[in-house]
Amino acid sequence: MSFIxxxxxxxxxxxxxxxxxxxxxxxxxxxxxxxxxxxxxVTGAIVQSVFExxxxxxxMAKLSGIGCSSKTPAYFVRQSHGxxxxxxxxxxxxxxxxxxxxxxxxxxxxxxxxTLSIGLGQFCHAIRRNLNMLYIIENNGVYGLTKGQFxxxxxxxxxxxxxxxxxxPPIDPCRTAISMGAGFVARSFSGDKQQxxxxxxxxxxxxxxxxIDVISPCVTFxxxxxxxxxxxxxxxxxxxxxxxxxxxxxEEIRTQYNEGEAxxxxxxxxxxxxxxxxxxxxxxxxxxxxxxxxERSQQAGEIVTGLLYYNDGLKExxxxxxxxxxxxxxxxxxxxxxxxxxxxxxxxxxx
Amino acid sequence: xxxxxxxxxxxxxxANVNGTGSASANTLxxxxxxxxxxxxxxKNYFPSNIQGLPTWYEIRVSGDGxxxxxxxxxxxxxxxxxxxxxxxxxxxxxxxxxxxxTWPRRTLLNREDVTIIGIPLARMCNERFSTARxxxxxxxxxxxxxxxxxxxxxxxxxxxxxxxxxxxxADLLADxxxxxxxxYDYAQANFACPLPYxxxxxxxxxxxxxxxxxxxxxxxxxxxxxxxxxxxxxTPSTSVMDAFASFCQRYRVDEKTGRRNYCIxxxxxxxxxxxxxxxxxxxxxxxxxxxxxxxxxxMSELLxxxxxxxxxxxxxxxxxxxxxxxxxxxTQQADILACAFASHGDTRHVLLFPSSxxxxxxxxxxxxxxxxxxxxxxxxxxxxxxxxxxxMVPELNWDDAYRPDRxxxxxxxxxxxxxxxxxxxDVDADAIPYRTFPGExxxxxxxxRGSGHNMYGAYTEDSNEYQEVVDRLRRKWETAKSYVPxxxxxxxxxxxxxxxxxxxxxxxxxxxxxxxxxxxIGINYMRVKAFPFDxxxxxxxxxxxxxxxVEQNRDAQLRSLLILETDTDPAKLLPLxxxxxxxxxxxxxxESIRQDQAKGKAKGKAKGKDKGVAA
Ligand SMILES: Cc1ncc(C[n+]2csc(CCOP(=O)(O)OP(=O)(O)O)c2C)c(N)n1
Ligand code: SF4
Ligand SMILES: [Mg+2]
Numbered sequence: 034m035s036f037i038x039x040x041x042x043x044x045x046x047x048x049x050x051x052x053x054x055x056x057x058x059x060x061x062x063x064x065x066x067x068x069x070x071x072x073x074x075v076t077g078a079i080v081q082s083v084f085e086x087x088x089x090x091x092x093m094a095k096l097s098g099i100g101c102s103s104k105t106p107a108y109f110v111r112q113s114h115g116x117x118x119x120x121x122x123x124x125x126x127x128x129x130x131x132x133x134x135x136x137x138x139x140x141x142x143x144x145x146x147x148t149l150s151i152g153l154g155q156f157c158h159a160i161r162r163n164l165n166m167l168y169i170i171e172n173n174g175v176y177g178l179t180k181g182q183f184x185x186x187x188x189x190x191x192x193x194x195x196x197x198x199x200x201x202p203p204i205d206p207c208r209t210a211i212s213m214g215a216g217f218v219a220r221s222f223s224g225d226k227q228q229x230x231x232x233x234x235x236x237x238x239x240x241x242x243x244x245i246d247v248i249s250p251c252v253t254f255x256x257x258x259x260x261x262x263x264x265x266x267x268x269x270x271x272x273x274x275x276x277x278x279x280x281x282x283x284e285e286i287r288t289q290y291n292e293g294e295a296x297x298x299x300x301x302x303x304x305x306x307x308x309x310x311x312x313x314x315x316x317x318x319x320x321x322x323x324x325x326x327x328e329r330s331q332q333a334g335e336i337v338t339g340l341l342y343y344n345d346g347l348k349e350x351x352x353x354x355x356x357x358x359x360x361x362x363x364x365x366x367x368x369x370x371x372x373x374x375x376x377x378x379x380x381x382x383x384x
Numbered sequence: 385x386x387x388x389x390x391x392x393x394x395x396x397x398x399a400n401v402n403g404t405g406s407a408s409a410n411t412l413x414x415x416x417x418x419x420x421x422x423x424x425x426x427k428n429y430f431p432s433n434i435q436g437l438p439t440w441y442e443i444r445v446s447g448d449g450x451x452x453x454x455x456x457x458x459x460x461x462x463x464x465x466x467x468x469x470x471x472x473x474x475x476x477x478x479x480x481x482x483x484x485x486t487w488p489r490r491t492l493l494n495r496e497d498v499t500i501i502g503i504p505l506a507r508m509c510n511e512r513f514s515t516a517r518x519x520x521x522x523x524x525x526x527x528x529x530x531x532x533x534x535x536x537x538x539x540x541x542x543x544x545x546x547x548x549x550x551x552x553x554a555d556l557l558a559d560x561x562x563x564x565x566x567x568y569d570y571a572q573a574n575f576a577c578p579l580p581y582x583x584x585x586x587x588x589x590x591x592x593x594x595x596x597x598x599x600x601x602x603x604x605x606x607x608x609x610x611x612x613x614x615x616x617x618x619t620p621s622t623s624v625m626d627a628f629a630s631f632c633q634r635y636r637v638d639e640k641t642g643r644r645n646y647c648i649x650x651x652x653x654x655x656x657x658x659x660x661x662x663x664x665x666x667x668x669x670x671x672x673x674x675x676x677x678x679x680x681x682x683m684s685e686l687l688x689x690x691x692x693x694x695x696x697x698x699x700x701x702x703x704x705x706x707x708x709x710x711x712x713x714x715t716q717q718a719d720i721l722a723c724a725f726a727s728h729g730d731t732r733h734v735l736l737f738p739s740s741x742x743x744x745x746x747x748x749x750x751x752x753x754x755x756x757x758x759x760x761x762x763x764x765x766x767x768x769x770x771x772x773x774x775x776m777v778p779e780l781n782w783d784d785a786y787r788p789d790r791x792x793x794x795x796x797x798x799x800x801x802x803x804x805x806x807x808x809x810d811v812d813a814d815a816i817p818y819r820t821f822p823g824e825x826x827x828x829x830x831x832x833r834g835s836g837h838n839m840y841g842a843y844t845e846d847s848n849e850y851q852e853v854v855d856r857l858r859r860k861w862e863t864a865k866s867y868v869p870x871x872x873x874x875x876x877x878x879x880x881x882x883x884x885x886x887x888x889x890x891x892x893x894x895x896x897x898x899x900x901x902x903x904x905i906g907i908n909y910m911r912v913k914a915f916p917f918d919x920x921x922x923x924x925x926x927x928x929x930x931x932x933x934v935e936q937n938r939d940a941q942l943r944s945l946l947i948l949e950t951d952t953d954p955a956k957l958l959p960l961x962x963x964x965x966x967x968x969x970x971x972x973x974x975e976s977i978r979q980d981q982a983k984g985k986a987k988g989k990a991k992g993k994d995k996g997v998a999a
Contacts, residue, residue: 089826090826091822107843112826112829114823114832115833116833117835118686118689118834119686119689122659122685124659125656125657125660126666127663128649128659128660129612129614129649129659129660129661129666129671130664132612132647132664133664133667133669137667354648355642355643355644356643356644356645356647357641358643360667360821361647361668361669362821366609369606369609369646370609371631371635373781376607377779379603380779380780383595
């Protein structure tokens with residue numbers, strides 16, 4: 034365990050966001066994960082993103098399943114509402130929470146075991162419903178918390194710490210999400226905050242289900258030679274497909290882009306994602322070509338990263354259920370209850 | 385029991401093939417008695433199948449107002465050739481069997497103590513109606529007409545019922561009137577009508593309705609202000625959500641915007657349905673899920689979460705026959721223990737046991753108050769008999785002064801004044817902590833977890849801190865006893881013998897007590913309505929020497945729970961068990977108790993060693 038004691042005092046000149054809060058206000062409890070665990074870096078990226086988006090901490094609900102990764106909501110945004118559910122069932126709890134109150138920011142953190150094994154069904158169905166949330170998978174190819182068994186994202190031929198080779202094909206969360214109909218599908222690496230932070234911000238701002246598969250190495254059980262989810266391997270095989278800059282509604286696009294090189298996408302809240310091509314032809318809005326690109330590159334052993342697929346034309350769960358915007362818990366009982374007169378009238382059909 | 389002429393006291397069973405549209409004809413017949421002011425019981429015995437298998441509908445006409453299945457058949461309407469033999473065998477001596485004599489069966493149907501009545505229903509309908517569909521459907525209506533003649537049912541009542549049912553379908557209405565007359569006239573012309581069984585107008589059904597428990601439970605949820613319903617279809621609970629959806633469509637859509645003041649989600653399975661209910665409950669909405677046995681098994685892990693993290697949730701378990709898939713369309717009360725302790729660890733749940741659709745409505749609302757007051761899942765256990773059959777119950781009434789008991793919730797104003805908030809602190813020494821709704825106020829934030837936590841809500845693996853929390857949960861269980869509905873008790877201090885029962889056994893027990901009393905056996909009665917048991921339950925047990933515990937499962941689950949949760953001597957609790965999947969009837973209870981009493985007398989009031997009697 035790494036007990037990194039944080040200095041108590043806030044630097045007087047530490048930057049403040051629109052709410053007048055500093056980044057310290059977005060931190061959480063002390064991490065109890067192994068020193069060097071990729072998950073801690075993802076936590077850091079979440080803290081920075083939520084701070085930069087100026088989200089009021091108590092307006093955020095952070096949910097997770099079970100695993101080392103799923104522990105992390107305790108380590109960010111202390112004053113938000115945490116819900117550490119049971120193994121693999123976070124999507125359903127998030128769905129119910131969202132049904133009751135669509136007016137909160139929802140962020141879910143899960144692991145590759147939590148999402149792709151025990152929770153695969155719930156993951157897929159949350160996507161089908163297009164639940165309005167950001168869903169982060171901290172993907173290390175193993176079950177960290179139960180000490181290193183292969184997970185469903187382990188690549189063919191990847192080696193366990195004791196040498197055994199994985200014989201089953203991996204489930205790629207990104208291709209799964211695309212085929213289930215997700216409108217925002219990204220992949221990144223815990224070691225690349227530059228890429229990860231804009232993706233988290235965009236994912237949070239996206240209306241509908243946004244999934245980010247973050248390769249997040251497990252230093253204790255899956256960071257050795259022969260593993261395809263180690264820091265080393267990931268750095269070597271990392272291929273950004275697109276660069277995504279996130280621009281807040283209040284900001285202007287400042288970076289200069291060459292003609293035809295950048296594509297700004299405006300999100301429902303007025304913020305923008307500016308997608309920049311990195312290499313070759315890549316159209317993140319063409320589902321079929323994205324899918325086959327991912328399939329080919331996986332076969333080539335490449336880890337394609339960035340905002341892989343984007344479609345902002347989908348109805349999210351609340352558009353379909355047509356539920357009022359007001360949190361259901363706040364609707365007065367007099368509105369909800371038809372009253373005794375209605376009951377007496379209704380009973381005619383049973384007489 | 386006598387087989388002589390009986391007015392307003394007989395049972396008709398209609399044997400049919402499922403998928404042939406007999407349901408509305410059967411309801412028509414049942415409602416005719418009801419509308420003549422005669423109490424009536426309707427029970428549907430149907431297969432787990434969509435078309436082509438045998439199905440029976442049973443109508444007990446009971447001028448005395450007994451609500452249980454009769455356990456005998458006086459008049460059999462044998463409309464399914466496949467089951468003629470069984471149907472004939474089931475008729476009580478002196479009874480009647482009516483069949484479709486389009487295909488005469490003189491040799492097959494020979495029982496000397498049963499009168500066979502042949503009516504050429506198919507032939508008459510084939511001649512009268514032109515489409516294949518009408519011929520099949522109207523056959524059902526025609527037998528209602530025949531029965532009306534044979535039992536002297538008021539034809540005006542039937543005609544009015546048809547007018548009401550088919551008010552918006554003119555051609556169907558006309559056909560129905562024709563078909564009724566076909567059967568009626570044939571019976572009048574060919575048989576000595578009426579039979580020794582007749583329906584006579586009385587006035588015992590005014591201020592009553594005929595309603596099934598699933599509809600009533602859904603209505604209770606609407607009135608309680610439930611806003612989120614998550615579910616996965618399963619017989620026999622499916623119609624709870626169907627009814628909730630249609631009531632919401634009617635009462636909960638904003639007139640101006642068309643937007644909904646409710647959210648119904650059909651989940652991918654029951655695990656998910658339970659997760660949704662917890663998520664919504666955590667966020668302050670009144671949320672529920674209807675399910676049945678297999679669903680409870682799947683929900684168990686999250687039910688334990690709800691208990692430990694203290695999240696309000698309401699489950700409606702419409703019990704069916706287990707184990708496993710069991711008999712999905714048959715009734716039982718065999719989930720009592722599974723629900724009481726659903727999930728691993730020291731988990732226990734508040735249970736409600738309605739005995740009729742009437743209680744489904746009121747408990748359906750109470751369940752939400754309890755769940756929020758006690759911050760825990762509450763499971764209402766009904767069963768297929770209550771849930772899917774039409775029962776005659778007093779008209780439902782709603783107290784417009786009712787306000788939901790949201791329990792201990794701190795709003796923004798309260799939080800604003802507080803120095804700090806801790807989710808699991810026992811501030812009021814009643815073991816119920818305060819909660820907040822997410823997004824309400826910065827000071828209201830807390831972390832919800834199913835892992836070990838201390839009274840402040842922080843993660844812990846410290847033995848003492850952990851134990852403090854689970855001990856408080858146990859104390860909260862004690863607090864719960866003062867909130868749950870107490871038992872219904874019929875007690876005379878001169879009697880030392882009693883029945884304890886539960887849920888849908890009520891009608892059979894009430895009837896059995898009357899019959900036993902007629903033969904000089906007086907028996908006290910307690911019907912438990914909730915778990916945890918309050919102190920009256922224990923007192924009642926203490927006040928008796930011999931107690932029959934009547935329930936509908938094989939393993940005496942209510943009795944086990946009573947033994948577990950009270951200090952009673954198990955030897956005085958005798959199990960009376962009914963678990964064949966059919967609704968319980970009084971006869972079984974009466975016979976078992978008579979036998980036991982006779983045995984007791986023979987033994988000279990020996991006490992203590994009896995194993996009880998399994999019916
Ligand atoms: C129902 C259930 N089964 C098994 C477990 C044990 N368990 C805890 S975490 C875990 C795997 C977590 O793997 P992953 O989601 O990849 O998280 P990581 O620890 O790798 O971050 C398992 C199997 C459990 N908590 N609950
Ligand atoms: S075991 Fe692996 S995943 Fe878990 S905390 Fe340690 S490094 Fe991270
Ligand atoms: Mg993992």
